[in-house]
Each structure stands twice: as structure tokens, then as C-alpha cells.
Amino acid sequence: MKLLVATAKTQGARENDFAHCVEGELLWVAPPCGDGESSPDSRCGCGRAFGGLSSHRGTTTALVADLPDFTFSDYADALRASLAAQGWPPEAAEDVATDLLALAAEWEVGTVLERRDDWFAERLMSGG
Numbered sequence: 139m140k141l142l143v144a145t146a147k148t149q150g151a152r153e154n155d156f157a158h159c160v161e162g163e164l165l166w167v168a169p170p171c172g173d174g175e176s177s178p179d180s181r182c183g184c185g186r187a188f189g190g191l192s193s194h195r196g197t198t199t200a201l202v203a204d205l206p207d208f209t210f211s212d213y214a215d216a217l218r219a220s221l222a223a224q225g226w227p228p229e230a231a232e233d234v235a236t237d238l239l240a241l242a243a244e245w246e247v248g249t250v251l252e253r254r255d256d257w258f259a260e261r262l263m264s265g266g
């Protein structure tokens with residue numbers, strides 16, 4: 139299945155990029171705070187960030203990866219544990235998993251995505 143994982147690829151394409159996640163860790167898209175919702179380029183940065191399920195840190199670049207042995211149930215379990223650890227409602231895990239898989243399914247494997255609040259765009263890779 140196609141999932142979003144943390145990547146350092148294309149970091150620096152925007153001046154306010156950041157990559158605090160562990161390369162390759164699973165990502166989710168957390169609801170932004172008021173500051174992040176007002177602009178993806180806000181000081182907080184959560185409106186342009188993907189969140190790492192393990193590190194609980196953020197990155198502005200997500201890679202669409204294919205994890206063939208990973209199942210929906212594995213994904214929901216990982217989300218449930220991470221949401222609970224970060225103070226989000228763990229019962230939302232299956233809905234969050236469904237939304238994230240729908241997002242990843244729209245893109246080719248290898249695509250690097252950026253987030254602008256609730257809008258996502260492909261980053262063009264320079265020089266492969």
C-alpha cells in the first residue's frame with residue numbers, strides 16, 4: 139500500500155522548510171492550530187508540516203512510498219498508538235488512516251509532497 143513517509147528530498151526548496159523527522163518514518167497530517175491555519179507559512183509551521191508517528195516531530199516534505207507488506211490494520215495500529223501518545227483521540231485512527239491512504243493513492247510512488255494547510259502539492263525534483 140502507498141503511504142507517506144518522511145524524506146529530506148527537496149528540503150530547502152522553500153526558505154521555511156524544516157525536517158525534524160527520522161528519514162523514512164510514517165507520517166500523518168495533524169489538524170493545524172489557529173496560527174498554522176491562518177497561513178501555512180506562519181511562525182508555528184504546523185500548517186505546512188507532516189507529523190512523524192514515531193518522532194512526534196515535523197517535516198515539510200513527505201515521500202509517497204510503497205510498503206507492500208503493510209496492511210490497513212498495521213497502519214491503523216501505528217496511528218492509534220501515535221495519536222494516543224501525542225494527546226489526540228486514538229479512536230480517530232481508522233478515519234485518519236483512511237484519509238491518509240486516500241491522499242497517498244492520488245500520487246505516484248516517489249512523489250515528494252508539500253502541505254499548504256489542507257491542500258497538497260507535488261514538488262518538482264531537480265536533477266532526479
Ligand SMILES: [Zn+2]
Pocket residue numbers: 170171172173174175182183184185
Ligand atoms: Zn501550529
